[in-house]
Amino acid sequence: MNQRKQFLKGFFFTFFLLGCVTLFAQIKLNDKIPVDPKVKIGKLANGLTYYIRENKKPEQKVELRLVVNTGSIMEDDDQQGLAHMAEHMAFNGTKNFKKNEIVSFLQSIGVGFGNDLNAYTSFDETVYMLPIPVDKPENLEKGFQVLEDWAHNVSYLTEDIEGERNIILEESRLGKGADDRMNRQLFPYIFAGSKYANRLPIGLDSIIKSFKPDAIRRFYKEWYRPDLMAVIVVGDVDPAKAEAMIKKHFSGLVNPANARERTYAQVPPYKTNEGKVVTDKEATNYIISLAYSAFPSVEATTVGEYKMILLRIFLPLFSIIVLAN
Numbered sequence: 040m041n042q043r044k045q046f047l048k049g050f051f052f053t054f055f056l057l058g059c060v061t062l063f064a065q066i067k068l069n070d071k072i073p074v075d076p077k078v079k080i081g082k083l084a085n086g087l088t089y090y091i092r093e094n095k096k097p098e099q100k101v102e103l104r105l106v107v108n109t110g111s112i113m114e115d116d117d118q119q120g121l122a123h124m125a126e127h128m129a130f131n132g133t134k135n136f137k138k139n140e141i142v143s144f145l146q147s148i149g150v151g152f153g154n155d156l157n158a159y160t161s162f163d164e165t166v167y168m169l170p171i172p173v174d175k176p177e178n179l180e181k182g183f184q185v186l187e188d189w190a191h192n193v194s195y196l197t198e199d200i201e202g203e204r205n206i207i208l209e210e211s212r213l214g215k216g217a218d219d220r221m222n223r224q225l226f227p228y229i230f231a232g233s234k235y236a237n238r239l240p241i242g243l244d245s246i247i248k249s250f251k252p253d254a255i256r257r258f259y260k261e262w263y264r265p266d267l268m269a270v271i272v273v274g275d276v277d278p279a280k281a282e283a284m285i286k287k288h289f290s291g292l293v294n295p296a297n298a299r300e301r302t303y304a305q306v307p308p309y310k311t312n313e314g315k316v317v318t319d320k321e322a323t324n325y326i327i328s329l330a331y332s333a334f335p336s337v338e339a340t341t342v343g344e345y346k347m348i349l350l351r352i353f354l355p356l357f358s359i360i361v362l363a364n
């Protein structure tokens with residue numbers, strides 16, 4: 040590296056640090072992390088939380104989201120893969136929208152549908168996203184009705200469940216390959232002693248082929264419930280109107296009697312230093328990774344805690360940039 044480049048790099052790095060110092064000087068580390076005062080946060084009596092943020096640009100666009108605090112971690116042994124399949128079933132028909140009606144509504148407002156295009160399932164969350172053009176006011180009402188139906192009115196007809204098995208199996212087949220084969224060796228090792236080791240959202244083909252329809256209905260009934268849900272509304276909409284629509288559509292949701300506890304999978308700390316080599320004849324590159332014991336993550340509530348999170352993310356990045364130069 041020539042001297043000029045070295046000087047410039049030092050100059051910008053100092054400038055960056057000074058910027059950070061100035062920024063942090065104005066905020067006390069013990070301060071609570073402020074929430075954007077324009078975000079309206081509320082909770083319905085049934086436990087459902089909602090977030091509303093008016094955002095006038097782009098004009099006449101509103102995004103609705105239904106966030107369900109469940110995922111593959113909450114599956115029972117006979118349900119492996121069914122959290123993800125439950126997400127697919129949302130596009131197979133609901134109380135107010137037959138299968139083709141959901142699809143044609145989504146197409147009419149210009150969004151893709153089904154097969155993970157506007158929804159996803161992870162270990163610990165399932166999220167549905169509905170971007171709605173509100174140039175026609177009825178779109179918003181209809182969008183809320185779809186979101187409500189996804190939350191508690193999905194039909195789960197036996198014929199639809201049977202038909203969806205092959206779609207999931209095909210998705211699973213597309214995901215197979217060297218990386219998948221190696222991950223299936225690595226994850227039980229990296230997450231040893233934890234449910235994360237054996238709960239990949241795609242699940243097990245053997246279960247997808249053979250589960251009884253009631254197993255997926257049970258997952259929906261037990262985990263799609265208002266105390267584990269949030270509705271998010273962001274966009275060109277009057278917040279009071281959005282709040283009224285949330286209350287209209289979601290106040291009637293009922294939590295199941297004797298609701299099961301939503302638990303969180305732990306990852307026990309490593310006791311020894313170990314290494315593992317995994318190979319596959321179709322692997323196309325070499326990866327070396329270093330894993331440290333996980334520690335329970337605590338949600339940052341103060342500026343100081345948030346600063347520590349940023350440091351953990353960015354310091355290694357800076358080290359890499361400096362080393363690379």
Ligand SMILES: [Zn+2]
Nearest residue numbers: 123154155210
């Ligand atoms: Zn899928």
